[in-house]
Amino acid sequence: MMQVLRTVAELRRWSRTLRAAGGNIIGLVPTMGALHEGHASLIRAARAGCAQVAVSLFVNPTQFGPNEDFARYPRSFEADGALAEAAGADVLFAPTVEELYPNGAESTFVDVPILSDRLDGASRPGHFRGVATVVTKLFLAAEPDRAYFGQKDAAQVAVLRRMTADLRLATEIVVCPIVRDADGLALSSRNAYLTPAERTQALVLSRAVRHVESLVAGGERRAPILLASAHGVFAAVPEVRVDYIALLDWATLDPVEIAASGTLFAVAAWAGSTRLIDNAILP
Amino acid sequence: MMQVLRTVAELRRWSRTLRAAGGNIIGLVPTMGALHEGHASLIRAARAGCAQVAVSLFVNPTQFGPNEDFARYPRSFEADGALAEAAGADVLFAPTVEELYPNGAESTFVDVPILSDRLDGASRPGHFRGVATVVTKLFLAAEPDRAYFGQKDAAQVAVLRRMTADLRLATEIVVCPIVRDADGLALSSRNAYLTPAERTQALVLSRAVRHVESLVAGGERRAPILLASAHGVFAAVPEVRVDYIALLDWATLDPVEIAASGTLFAVAAWAGSTRLIDNAILP
Numbered sequence: 001m002m003q004v005l006r007t008v009a010e011l012r013r014w015s016r017t018l019r020a021a022g023g024n025i026i027g028l029v030p031t032m033g034a035l036h037e038g039h040a041s042l043i044r045a046a047r048a049g050c051a052q053v054a055v056s057l058f059v060n061p062t063q064f065g066p067n068e069d070f071a072r073y074p075r076s077f078e079a080d081g082a083l084a085e086a087a088g089a090d091v092l093f094a095p096t097v098e099e100l101y102p103n104g105a106e107s108t109f110v111d112v113p114i115l116s117d118r119l120d121g122a123s124r125p126g127h128f129r130g131v132a133t134v135v136t137k138l139f140l141a142a143e144p145d146r147a148y149f150g151q152k153d154a155a156q157v158a159v160l161r162r163m164t165a166d167l168r169l170a171t172e173i174v175v176c177p178i179v180r181d182a183d184g185l186a187l188s189s190r191n192a193y194l195t196p197a198e199r200t201q202a203l204v205l206s207r208a209v210r211h212v213e214s215l216v217a218g219g220e221r222r223a224p225i226l227l228a229s230a231h232g233v234f235a236a237v238p239e240v241r242v243d244y245i246a247l248l249d250w251a252t253l254d255p256v257e258i259a260a261s262g263t264l265f266a267v268a269a270w271a272g273s274t275r276l277i278d279n280a281i282l283p
Numbered sequence: 284m285m286q287v288l289r290t291v292a293e294l295r296r297w298s299r300t301l302r303a304a305g306g307n308i309i310g311l312v313p314t315m316g317a318l319h320e321g322h323a324s325l326i327r328a329a330r331a332g333c334a335q336v337a338v339s340l341f342v343n344p345t346q347f348g349p350n351e352d353f354a355r356y357p358r359s360f361e362a363d364g365a366l367a368e369a370a371g372a373d374v375l376f377a378p379t380v381e382e383l384y385p386n387g388a389e390s391t392f393v394d395v396p397i398l399s400d401r402l403d404g405a406s407r408p409g410h411f412r413g414v415a416t417v418v419t420k421l422f423l424a425a426e427p428d429r430a431y432f433g434q435k436d437a438a439q440v441a442v443l444r445r446m447t448a449d450l451r452l453a454t455e456i457v458v459c460p461i462v463r464d465a466d467g468l469a470l471s472s473r474n475a476y477l478t479p480a481e482r483t484q485a486l487v488l489s490r491a492v493r494h495v496e497s498l499v500a501g502g503e504r505r506a507p508i509l510l511a512s513a514h515g516v517f518a519a520v521p522e523v524r525v526d527y528i529a530l531l532d533w534a535t536l537d538p539v540e541i542a543a544s545g546t547l548f549a550v551a552a553w554a555g556s557t558r559l560i561d562n563a564i565l566p
Binding site for chain 2: 008009012016019020022099100101102103106107108109110111112113114132136137140141143162163165166167168169170
């Protein structure tokens with residue numbers, strides 16, 4: 001039976017009691033709710049790798065810009081709880097905004113400035129600062145041995161890996177593969193915003209990713225060629241507006257000239273007013 | 284016999300082993316070394332209040348400005364170890380810069396922007412961001428129940444109390460009284476920089492603090508009167524250059540018009556090239 005906890009003190013007591021009992025690997029899956037099969041895959045991975053699993057469910061205001069979708073971000077507490085429990089969560093941590101931001105949203109920040117203005121951070125100023133801040137708070141509350149994130153948010157993974165290393169946190173970041181719908185669209189809570197027409201247009205993101213993967217499989221490694229090719233794929237769907245198409249070192253988020261093993265190919269684009277992302281880690 | 288630990292992993296293992304054993308209150312006294320009787324009073328307070336006490340000894344590069352005294356800051360490892368052990372430390376944590384900043388000094392930061400440009404932060408840009416960053420790392424490494432700081436660094440205390448509350452850390456900040464030499468000078472590792480003449484001139488700081496305390500004891504509560512009076516005390520020693528003289532709410536660092544119980548009276552001034560601070564919390 002999954003427990004629902006609302007305060008940091010309760011979550012920390014849960015974690016410390018488990019740790020004191022000895023040998024318990026504690027897993028954390030941070031989410032903003034609106035859970036889908038991508039989240040379920042993270043929870044199942046945590047379930048497989050840890051003795052006890054907490055899923056946090058918190059729509060974090062500090063990672064949304066003033067003109068973004070914080071207010072309308074999908075919230076579905078009952079369905080989320082059912083999905084988390086079915087996927088194997090022992091604890092659902094669902095704090096209020098006041099619980100995580102007792103002095104308001106503009107008080108203490110955690111930031112990785114050398115990474116946080118890249119990729120999504122370039123078009124969403126303050127986004128990664130908000131992510132780093134809330135994930136630090138969640139890590140300090142749950143004190144997990146492992147925390148599970150989706151590769152879909154590849155720049156977020158880079159920021160959190162760096163932050164975790166810099167703060168010398170005892171938490172291992174585990175990255176799980178992108179989960180896709182049958183037609184290739186990467187799962188995202190924001191897919192719910194798409195009209196049927198936008199939903200079809202949005203397939204251009206995964207098409208561009210697959211196209212670049214196939215070029216690389218065929219031996220093409222030159223970034224200018226790969227990027228131009230991806231732009232060509234997007235050009236066929238002018239309704240979708242490109243934000244970025246990039247080949248980067250996944251750790252530093254610096255652009256590369258030659259795609260190597262582990263290079264991140266990442267795209268972001270707007271379908272209507274919905275911003276979507278997709279990526280691949282090249283073999 | 285005091286243990287010397289050099290890595291975050293060792294310190295965390297020490298702390299988690301104690302916590303798992305149950306009922307152990309763990310104390311941390313963060314210092315930059317060059318220990319004096321003020322630090323000893325913190326360590327003794329920790330000794331009295333905790334089952335086990337760690338003293339950290341780390342000259343933190345990120346809290347020094349580019350033209351400040353990082354390179355010449357006094358370092359005295361052997362004497363510091365002896366003082367810490369005599370005062371009751373169980374563990375001396377003395378990491379390298381690389382251990383606490385594995386990706387260099389400019390990677391991940393913790394900051395409290397609404398407080399960190401006040402008082403000492405105004406004349407030392409980046410100082411409190413460096414303090415908040417290193418103290419977060421030390422708290423994450425030692426996971427202490429209580430951490431001990433001197434009231435002498437009153438603005439630092441305000442920043443760290445806010446940061447600890449915002450990050451929902453499980454650490455209680457304990458503030459210990461200012462320790463003074465017989466003539467009234469507040470103890471500071473930087474007093475070692477003073478020439479004999481500067482040492483005498485520097486007494487104007489504690490004189491101004493005592494003067495304001497005596498005016499308040501006599502019933503004067505109006506900030507403009509108290510501040511003008513303190514400026515008058517400094518005017519008698521023109522060799523000492525005032526940085527700030529302020530009456531503030533200790534939590535928000537906002538100036539007050541009327542001194543109340545708990546109001547912070549704080550001064551900073553240069554004696555020669557040495558910047559000194561002093562303060563009182565008004566009754």
